[in-house]
Amino acid sequence: MATLSRSLVDVAEQVSAGRPAPDLSALADRLSGSAILKIAAEVRALQAAGQPVLNLTVGDFSPKEFPIPxxxxxxxxxxxxxxxTNYPPSDGVPELRAAIARLYERELGLRYPLESIIVQSGGRPGIYAAYLTLVDPGEAVLYPLPSWNNNYYCQLVGARAIEVPTDAANGFMPTAEALAPHIGAARLVVINTPVNPTGTVMPAEQLRAICDLILEENHRRARRGARGLYLLFDQIYWMLTFGAARHVTPVEVAPEMAAWTIMVDGISKSFAATGLRVGWTIAPPDVAQPIRDIIAHAGAWAPKPVQVATAELLDDAEAVHEYHxxxxxxxxxRLDALYQGFQAMRAAGLPVDCLAPQGAIYLSARLDLLGRSFDGRSFTSNDDIRRFVLEQAGFAVVPFDAFGFQGEPGWVRLSVGAVSLADIESGLQRLHRALERVR
Incomplete structure (x- = not known):
């Protein structure tokens, strides 16, 4: 029998020779890549070249700085x-779903039936499944700017995005007044608190006003037999609030919202466990069922060993409290060190500002350099500002542009999950020296 001899095939060369251009779907053609990942690639290149960089770009944790419990x-x-190590049930192992129910009753005062709880591999599949469950192509999704990834989810499902800008005066939080003109056109409202990217927390009265707006709209729709308006409430950072800031849920401030709220949560942020991929969605049972089916068809369930372990952790209230x-x-x-560093630069007359940290692992800071110059070059865009502080100070940030924000220039997200206090101190010193050279 003849033996087939194998030789090396250059696949890339064969593909490029085989056809003139990629033949992709309309979705693949229109979908944008992540701006944050592009920035991260630049940071890695500078670090590889040996330049000291305070990397405040990643919404992740260094296990050295923040180990899991x-x-x-x-x-x-x-x-x-x-x-x-075998397949888990597609909606999550029963002991974890029950532990989540107990956690919400114990910590949030919310009692959910098990059929409302779906476990998945982190928060993202739950968000995507909620979009697919509720929003048809061409329907509108209403969300504030800056906002994490809602533009991409709208692209994925063919939704029409209604984006409502916010401002620093309101802590970059949406108000009922700002949402009200658009509420009648929306099928889904998306709110995240504590907020990625701003590190601010929505006050209870502000959330109550938005919930009242949604409930009033649903009463109007019920009278004319129209489809309801839902709230997708991303609370992945809810256990991380600071000082007087307090996290509240829609159902807590307005119990009638239980019929219209889908909550997304998980261990990624609150337990520094981003790589373990355990998240969950909590929804009214009639909405939870199709979300469960979508998660099952996508195979987006969390690994069974980590689900079993997470159930143990969530039921150990003392271990959870001590860890937090x-x-x-x-x-x-770390957030306070950054905040105080920016306050000191501002007091020294440098063109910066920031908001006091309230929650999550983020600080909103402003580098007010537009129209100024360095070394004969003028700053004409937020990307000019970002590149300047990266290249001249090794200070890596993500502009609010990456989260769709086009308002006041110079606002950036600073993330502290992967840096030490010593890293922050040296990074602030480099930034201070660089800003002193701006004219």
Whole structure:
């Protein structure tokens, strides 16, 4: 029998020779890539070249700075050792869904039935599944700017985005007054608090006003037999609030919202467990069922060993409390160091500003350099500002442009999950020196 000999085939060369241009779907053609990932690639290139960089771009955690809870790590090992490595149920292992229900009753005062709870691989599949469940192509999704990824989800489902700008005076939070003119056209409203990218927290009275707006609209729609208006409430950072800031849920401020609210949550941020991929969606049972089916068809369930371990952690109220005492203290120390550094630069007459941190792992800061110049070059865009502080100070930030914001120039997101206090101190010193050279 003849033996087939193998030789190396250059696949890239064969593909490029085989056809003149990619033949893609309309969706693939219109979908934008992540602006944040492009910035991250530039940061990695500078770090590889040996330049010191304070990397404040990533909404992630360095395990060196923020390890996951020891109780969670130990439970993961036990789950592997006891053979919890087969397929989980597509909506999540029962013990985790029950533990989530107990967590919400214990910490948020909300009692949900198990059929309302779907476990998935992080928060993103739950958000995407909620969009697919509720929004048909051409229907409108209403959300504030700056906003994380809602523009991409609208592209994915063919929705019409209605984007409502916010401002620093309101902590970059949407108000009922700003949303009201658009509420009648929307099928879905999306709100995130604590907010990525701004690190601010929506006050209870502001959330109540928005909920009242949604409920009034749904009463009008019910009278004419029209489809309802839902609220997608992203609360992935809800356990991370600081000082007087307090997280509240739509159902807490307006119980009638239980019929119209889909909440997305998980362990990624509150337990520094971004790589473990356990998230969940909580929805009215009739909405939860199609979300469950979409998650199942996509195979977007979380790994079974981590689900079993997460159930153990969430039921250990003492371990959760002790972990958050430490984690929140360390996150707030870093946020406060950045805030105080910007306040000191502002007091020295440098063109910066910032908002006091309230939640999540982010600080909103402003580098007010538009119209100024450095080394004979004028700053004409936010990207000019970003590149200047990166190249001249090794200070890596994400402009609010990456989150759709086109308002006051110079606002950027600073993320503290992967940096130390010493890193922050040296980065602020470099930034101070660089800004002193701006004219």
């Amino acid at each position: 020891a109780a969670l790590a130990q439970a993961c090992v036990r789950a592997f050792e006891t053979g919890q 005492q430490q984690m929140k203290t360390e996150a707030q120390r």
